[in-house]
Amino acid sequence: MSAHLGNSLSAKALLEEKPMVTIRVKGGTPCGSESLCPTCSHGHVIKGFRATEEEVFCRFFYVEREIRFAVRECTFYEDKRLASKAEMEDIAWFLTTRKPGRAVGFVSAAQFRAEQKAGSSSTSDSLTRKQE
DSSP states (O other), rough: OOOHHHHHHHHHHHHHOSSSSSOOOSSSOSOOOOSGGGTTTTTEEESSSSOOOOEEOOSSSSOOOOSOOOOOOOTTBBBBOOOOOHHHHHOOOEESSTTTTTTOEEEOHHHHHHHHHHHHHHHHHHHHHHHH
């Protein structure tokens, strides 16, 4: 009976033993089947009432192209859930100094543009005065 008990303990210990090596396969079959197109800013997805009623088009090209498969990778992919560079510049705050020796501080984009316009008009006024 003790031999049987010893075998069951060693079997249990083998089952609880953790593997020492994790094997990863590069370039193998990808997991998941979600297409990138619904979250792409160039994607145009038309869905019907049935699961099979779906058409996907890519608007990146001059002529819209129909995509007939789920896209895993795309070189033209732009995530529409993230802000674009232009959108980030619109909401950005700028660090400016108005005069030398003055402390640096934050201003909004609207204030920055107003200061730039005011600064450029005063510079153009001084240039026209010098030319006269």
